[in-house]
Amino acid sequence: MTAELPQQAHWGALFGVDHKKIEDQTEFDVIVIGGGPVGENVASRAVQGGLRAVIVEADLLGGECSYWACMPSKALLRPGTALAAARRVAGAKEAVTGELAAAEVLASRDAIASDWKDDGQVSWAEGAGITVVRGTGRIVGPRLVQVRDADGEREIQATHAVVVCTGSAPKTPPVAGIDQVRTWTSRDATSARSVPRRLAVLGGGPVGVELAQAWARLGSKVTLINNAPRLLANFEGFAGDLVADGLREDGVDVLLDTTLERVSAEGGGIALRTAEGGRIKVDELLVATGRSPATNEIGVETVGLTPGQPLQVDDSGQVTGVDGGWLYAAGDVTGRAPLTHQGKYAARVVGDVIAGRAAGSAEAREASPWSRFAATADHTAVPQVVFTDPEVAAVGYTSASARKAGLNVRVVELDIAVAGSTLHAGGYRGRTTMIVDEDRRVLVGVTFAGYDVAELLHAATIAIVGEVPIDRLWHAVPAYPTISEIWLRLLEEYGL
Numbered sequence: 256m257t258a259e260l261p262q263q264a265h266w267g268a269l270f271g272v273d274h275k276k277i278e279d280q281t282e283f284d285v286i287v288i289g290g291g292p293v294g295e296n297v298a299s300r301a302v303q304g305g306l307r308a309v310i311v312e313a314d315l316l317g318g319e320c321s322y323w324a325c326m327p328s329k330a331l332l333r334p335g336t337a338l339a340a341a342r343r344v345a346g347a348k349e350a351v352t353g354e355l356a357a358a359e360v361l362a363s364r365d366a367i368a369s370d371w372k373d374d375g376q377v378s379w380a381e382g383a384g385i386t387v388v389r390g391t392g393r394i395v396g397p398r399l400v401q402v403r404d405a406d407g408e409r410e411i412q413a414t415h416a417v418v419v420c421t422g423s424a425p426k427t428p429p430v431a432g433i434d435q436v437r438t439w440t441s442r443d444a445t446s447a448r449s450v451p452r453r454l455a456v457l458g459g460g461p462v463g464v465e466l467a468q469a470w471a472r473l474g475s476k477v478t479l480i481n482n483a484p485r486l487l488a489n490f491e492g493f494a495g496d497l498v499a500d501g502l503r504e505d506g507v508d509v510l511l512d513t514t515l516e517r518v519s520a521e522g523g524g525i526a527l528r529t530a531e532g533g534r535i536k537v538d539e540l541l542v543a544t545g546r547s548p549a550t551n552e553i554g555v556e557t558v559g560l561t562p563g564q565p566l567q568v569d570d571s572g573q574v575t576g577v578d579g580g581w582l583y584a585a586g587d588v589t590g591r592a593p594l595t596h597q598g599k600y601a602a603r604v605v606g607d608v609i610a611g612r613a614a615g616s617a618e619a620r621e622a623s624p625w626s627r628f629a630a631t632a633d634h635t636a637v638p639q640v641v642f643t644d645p646e647v648a649a650v651g652y653t654s655a656s657a658r659k660a661g662l663n664v665r666v667v668e669l670d671i672a673v674a675g676s677t678l679h680a681g682g683y684r685g686r687t688t689m690i691v692d693e694d695r696r697v698l699v700g701v702t703f704a705g706y707d708v709a710e711l712l713h714a715a716t717i718a719i720v721g722e723v724p725i726d727r728l729w730h731a732v733p734a735y736p737t738i739s740e741i742w743l744r745l746l747e748e749y750g751l
């Protein structure tokens with residue numbers, strides 16, 4: 256899928272590789288199991304480092320992100336966000352009188368998901384010199400992978416490394432009757448071909464809030480049930496509160512601290528009963544209560560690891576507890592930072608590490624922090640955007656996680672109220688925190704919640720990764736009148 260293609264998508268013609276011949280090969284330098292965004296990037300970097308890489312993919316090359324997660328979910332959300340943004344601007348709102356055109360939104364989503372065909376990604380891979388083998392991969396011994404497809408099984412051997420990039424799978428919560436009714440996973444909710452009249456969403460994490468808003472704006476009557484007192488529990492509290500307000504404005508019934516006790520099929524729909532005595536009838540029930548690393552059926556037990564558990568890796572991506580240093584993993588399957596961009600970062604590290612170590616590089620062997628052979632940022636600077644309206648954009652620690660980590664921090668918290676926000680939207684609402692490590696006088700966490708804050712985030716990521724001293728940050732002057740001026744207000748509030 257084009258939006259996910261690494262830069263070197265034009266390499267096909269240059270390489271002129273005979274892929275039929277390669278398909279018969281039984282030995283590669285690197286075997287990647289799982290061709291999601293992470294597996295693709297591992298293979299691409301390994302090939303750029305001079306190695307022969309194969310991706311074994313059981314489904315569509317491009318993985319969850321391209322077809323059933325990041326891309327289609329954002330395609331469903333973006334039209335509603337654009338429309339709501341116009342409606343917040345005097346003079347523009349008068350020009351916008353219609354509703355979202357659901358059929359067109361779904362058609363545009365289909366195109367963004369490449370109609371669930373992976374030809375584009377396969378030709379990119381071929382062009383990049385990567386072999387793609389269709390089938391289910393399973394580790395059967397050191398450096399040895401069995402590939403199963405409709406025609407049977409065969410084994411392929413890696414000379415250097417096997418990399419597990421099998422992603423994650425949705426969890427099913429222990430709710431009575433849940434396995435007796437038809438439920439939606441995020442796959443169904445991102446690929447549905449019509450708008451359900453009534454939709455219940457179980458879970459108030461990123462999947463739950465994004466898809467609740469997308470479908471509410473497309474016309475569903477949505478009820479969101481979350482068992483925690485706030486939405487988006489891993490973020491600053493105000494972020495979940497602002498998103499809950501946004502959802503309620505879109506007509507979503509947001510039920511917090513609520514336990515779904517029982518579900519049952521009823522007249523073509525689904526009846527829900529909560530422990531608090533609520534009764535809800537819906538046409539579809541989306542279960543969005545988290546995901547688990549996909550390690551159940553990939554043979555990790557053959558190398559002494561436990562199926563169902565995340566693959567623990569060091570910062571170079573090498574799986575710990577396996578002899579011989581040949582097994583690596585990256586992406587959701589490691590449970591480290593289950594986001595596409597962070598998985599692709601780890602993938603670049605792993606591909607470079609394997610190629611570097613194969614070439615005898617001491618630097619690659621050592622994988623020192625902040626070298627290109629270590630995914631150091633995973634520990635301190637993972638950025639994430641929740642693409643609801645209002646958006647949430649956060650990187651590094653929250654005030655709670657910083658204190659839990661024992662850091663001596665000062666938290667500065669402000670409403671986003673600057674000239675840029677006033678111009679951006681009538682009645683702009685937003686809030687932000689900046690978390691300063693007082694011992695080092697550097698930022699360790701920033702959260703923005705508000706309309707269109709996503710693009711503010713990268714400045715915060717750079718400040719944290721670069722460990723920019725707060726007194727120097729003062730000299731990074733935000734342009735007037737942008738929403739970025741909130742940076743100045745935060746530093747002033749801190750006392751500069």
Ligand SMILES: Cc1cc2nc3c(=O)[nH]c(=O)nc-3n(C[C@H](O)[C@H](O)[C@H](O)COP(=O)(O)OP(=O)(O)OC[C@H]3O[C@@H](n4cnc5c(N)ncnc54)[C@H](O)[C@@H]3O)c2cc1C
Nearest residue numbers: 289291292293313318319324325392422586587593594595
């Ligand atoms: C609804 C939703 C929205 C999301 N939105 C965002 C977002 O906006 N931004 C963001 O950063 N993250 C988002 N995420 C998270 C993101 O999708 C994942 O972090 C990302 O897809 C992980 O990439 P991966 O390559 O590790 O795994 P995946 O994308 O899951 O790919 C794994 C691949 O491995 C294959 N596979 C599995 N087992 C085998 C096997 N045994 N043999 C062969 N192949 C196998 C699968 O078929 C799949 O293609 C979202 C997730 C969901 C559910």
Ligand SMILES: NC(=O)c1ccc[n+]([C@@H]2O[C@H](COP(=O)([O-])OP(=O)(O)OC[C@H]3O[C@@H](n4cnc5c(N)ncnc54)[C@H](O)[C@@H]3O)[C@@H](O)[C@H]2O)c1
Nearest residue numbers: 428458459460461462463481482483543544545593640641
């Ligand atoms: N924009 C993005 O970056 C984005 C978007 C979607 C998903 N993702 C990633 O995908 C992964 C999965 O997201 P998710 O939202 O499914 O998981 P999550 O673990 O982040 O959130 C799950 C939510 O479900 C609630 N919950 C759990 N059991 C419940 C129950 N029985 N009843 C009611 N509520 C229950 C939890 O309180 C929590 O709010 C995460 O890693 C997330 O970061 C990222």
